[in-house]
Amino acid sequence: MAGIAVSTTINGDNIEYLCQPDETLLDVLRDRLGLTGAKEGCGTGDCGACSIILDNRLVCSCLVLGAEAEGRRIETVEGMAHGDQLHTLQQKFLEHAALQCGICTPGFLIAAKDLLAKNPDPTEEEIRFGLAGNLCRCTGYDKIVRAVQDAAHVMKGA
Amino acid sequence: MNFDPRFSGRKFASVGTRPIRPDGVDKVTGRARYGADFNMAGQLVGRVLRSPHAHAKILKIDTSKAEKLAGVKAVITAKDLPDLTGGDAAMYDILDNCMARTKALYDGHAVAAVAAIDARTARQALKLIEVEYEILPHVTDVDEAMQHHAPLINDTIFTEGLEEKPVKPSNVTKRSQFGHGDVHQGFGHADFIVERSFKTEQTHQGYIEPHACVASVSSDGTAELWVCTQGHFVYRQHCAQLLGMEASKLRVTSSEIGGGFGGKTHVWAEPVALALSRKAGRPVKLVMTRDEVFRASGPTSATSIDVKIGARKDGTITAAEATLRYSAGPYAGSWAEIGAMTAFACYKLDNVKTVGYEVLVNRPKTAAYRAPSAPMAAFAVESAVDELAKELGMDPVDFRIKNAAQEGTRSSYGPVYGPIGIGPTLEAVKNHPHMKAPLKKNQGRGMACGFWFNFGGQTCVDLNIGMDGSVSLAVGTVDVGGSRASLSLVAAEELGIDYAQLKAVVADTSSLGYNDMTDGSRGTFSSSMATISAARNAIKILRERAAQMWDISVDDVVWEQGHAVAKGDKHGNLGKLSLKEIAAESGKTGGPIAGHSELVADGAGVSFATHICDIEVDPETGSTRVIRYTVVQDAGKAVHPTYVEGQYQGGAAQGIGWALNEEYIYGKDGRLQNAGFLDYRIPVCSDLPMIDTQILEIPNPNHPYGVRGVGETSIVPPLAAIANAVSNAAGVRMTHIPMSPPRILAAIEAERGG
Amino acid sequence: MRYIRPLSIEDAVGQLAGSAGTAAILAGGSDLLVRMKGGFVEPDLIVDIKSIAGLSDIRETADGFSIGAAVPCAVLGENAALKKAWPGVVEAAKLIGSKQVQGRCTITGNLCNASPAADSVPALVAAGARAVIAGPSGKRTIAVEAVPTGPGKTSLAKGEIIEAILLDKRSPSSGDAYLRFIPRTEMDIAVVSAGVNLTIDEHGVVTAARVALGAAAPTVLLVEEAAEALIGRKLDEAALERLAKVCAGACRPIDDKRGTIEFRRKVAGVLAKRAATTAYARAGGK
């Protein structure tokens, strides 16, 4: 099988890679590009741990082929902070202890970023349904929802 | 070592505050490295071939075709993991579970494994391995497995714990019994008796991170293992024993762990990865798929429990009895035993008897899951207690308060309790606004209590003070939910310095002495005890060094708020010396300053919780919605209250999932039907309300700060609390967990006579 | 295995028709990649149709709407005109998977995956939607219910691709609705579901209706008797009870990991009633 040459943009950087036709974008990010922030919790789109933003759409990178990224724009958790300045969501997740084991955290942060980009002032219910594609087994979601609420509040004021 | 673990009732400066965890930034930026985030040069991809049959003799495994495939570097079967367990039955079971030896005992049981240059080649190689099976009759239901005609899973098992030695083998590996008094007589004094049978289905811990490891065995007999585990020292012991290595030659590093909840306390794939690496001569990375996680790792027992409780008209329980049958998977376990011990632990009982049966079934080997075995027993008992309160016409909280165990009560499992928190949690619940909030149509409120022992165990800590006065804390208990933060607080407290002056890490097995794993709610309890001890040892040295710097007797130096202080009139002119100042001179005063501690943390205080919940039931569909949830639990002392709340909330959420939707569903063919997060339904964000918490602090007398474990108890009450709420909302007693909509609707229809 | 990204429908059809082994069409991939991951399919050719001109568009025409095969469901929800005309179809499409899946999955893919539990299909069937199919021998248009023929099977021939789904221009005083039963609040596959589409006259009497049930038989069921139970009546208690009874009776469900036969029968009726009530209100009925 010949590799497919892909040219894409990841967190603002132009990136080129070769991948196999059956290789998922998640595998490319993790195994070829060393971007291990996105996690594989299920590989079937049921847990959201591999969430990324692809051309302004929140997607599971395990359900995207690496070959599909040609010419597109990808955002991952590694691109959320600016230098040593954490994104408000990252800061709020820390302050509210919205993580215990932390494996789901990159996915939640990306999903929450997408949520707030589309709905800067969500209700609790909108946050809960907006994040329903991300599984967390540690927190019971309480502190995650509070962190997103607080971040939305701060980001609106900014 | 003269460490005094007794509770001292001191005032705290750091403990009880809520700083940001030291591993936080790495976890929100994606930098933290979990099991599958690590790679080694030349690494191969490992994959495991698993039995599609629930029960089958392995007649022949032909790996020759797979071995010939280009890119395949090693293929192993049980032959490559010879039995080195030397008669250790428990270790033999672990070995057999890692790689089936003569029989496949469940759908998903490993039978062979390959290491290849990439995932695609490894997948193809698995398809080329030919396994000849002789399919045997199987049994997956706990009650059916106890029948005389049930297929026998292991014909060398004769039930232990019976009055007379059995003559025939059985799927029941052990009978255990606990209690005191005379239940027969006790029931004779009862005015009301409730007697019911309950069932709970098998669940999985459901950690989001699949098991993952990277193993590298060198030809010189040393090896390295990177792995997500709750206990890297225990994994080292197990792997070393199964592979015939010396423990010190195997260095195990625990990665960040993406959830465990008891499911990462056993080795599964690690010995296989090591064996593959040994054979291939290259590092091997082995990551389970989600399907493998469900089929081959983790699950709890499925149970069948009979409960009988009697009470006098005044609400005094006169006798309580339970028979508990717990599935163990295909290997012996002690799961029903734990259920039998915990079942009635919340109550003061003159006459109590519990009997547990461990039952073999063709399902994965049962593993611990957060207060293992207690939630199912609590579900049965607390449901019956609620029903009895109703029959008596008593408020369920008052009925429980009247019968709650207290200091001096003989527990149902034997010993007499010290100071405990069941009464206070019940009083707090009685006075909680949640109990008085109005309910709408089709809504019901339920409450229930739960108990867990909590454990301590072997623990080491190294505390090293740098020349700049910053402190590194190396601990050996894996941080599953913020313990590096809580242990830093404890060290800061003891040394009298700022939290920010410390950095805590989890040390690998070559850098620290042996530690038991992070289980039994012991992480913060045990390691905080060792941290306090290490800090006190360091303070002793700091005082000596200060004495040197001042050229006075160490007996004249005390440690106060992070400083050496000279006492006595003749030293009145000496200023304080900070930890930093002493550290800066350490090169001249005797070298590096450190405190070490190796101890057995005993005296973990038992833990109690009481939960309240409101559930709405749609009477037309059986659908449920959790409207409100409150957790009240005794923490002894909450070191980092935010993470204590997190433990309460997380346990409650897991219990809610178990109560309402989570279950292993097996087909008639003995195959697991729902090995994925789509149909194994753990709660999603929109399923839950905020989970309110109330932390009670009844100090544990056996810990300097009064700390009790907090991790597990919160999963014990939810099954029962929700069952009581659903029963109240639907008007029919629910006796089968999970209370999935089809079960609720069927119960409602049956009650209607429909 | 080959991955190609044709720019025209003709090229896609040609590649599919000429492929030697198994071929798969990739739009959102939310079914295909799951099946590949599980080892259930290993296509020799993957044809990504997202670069084909027009397939990612929703067009409003004189006759109604044409929804390109590569339009993600999330985009359906962002189209105000479509949402206003066919709220039931849009709410059904919006129920498929999570937000993450919504950004990828398509109603055409949902239809071609041919699961009896597909969320958008009962709503499309109730709406009388049609599929435009391009193939080696030209184009044809068929009713969506004629696409799936059984679990995982479709009537599409080798080389055929659904290009778009057509929805009629909405007649006034019409409404549609879709409801499904899932044990959780999100992320589940329908245990059973119901789509109702109806039109009423100025008196509130139902003049036309289509009722479809999901996860109630090997393919989505269009229940004509259920429509008859509504047509010519106002949506009163008796009509609703009759609807529920007919729907429960029309089900041919199975016992499986997601639900029992009894449960599906009973709840199919309940959902049909509730969906009909919503559709009726959307049509302006009181």
Added chain:
Amino acid sequence: MVEVTLWGALGQLAGGKSKVEVEAKDIRELFRKLAEQYPGFEPWIDRGIAVAIDGTIYRDTWSKKLPEGAEIFLLPRLAGG
């Protein structure tokens, strides 16, 4: 001399007794004497037995003293999650 209460399974091995008297000053001596008196206990002790002394459970501390008149309770050694 301390009085030691046994749980069900151990009681059977001790000929149906639920309590036994042992001359022991700490946990180590207790286990040694019990194994001498009741050889059937040995595999159980090897597998691990926890000792509750006045309600506090000890798992691994041989040196723990058994105070005169203390309530001594033997329990199966358990694991948590």
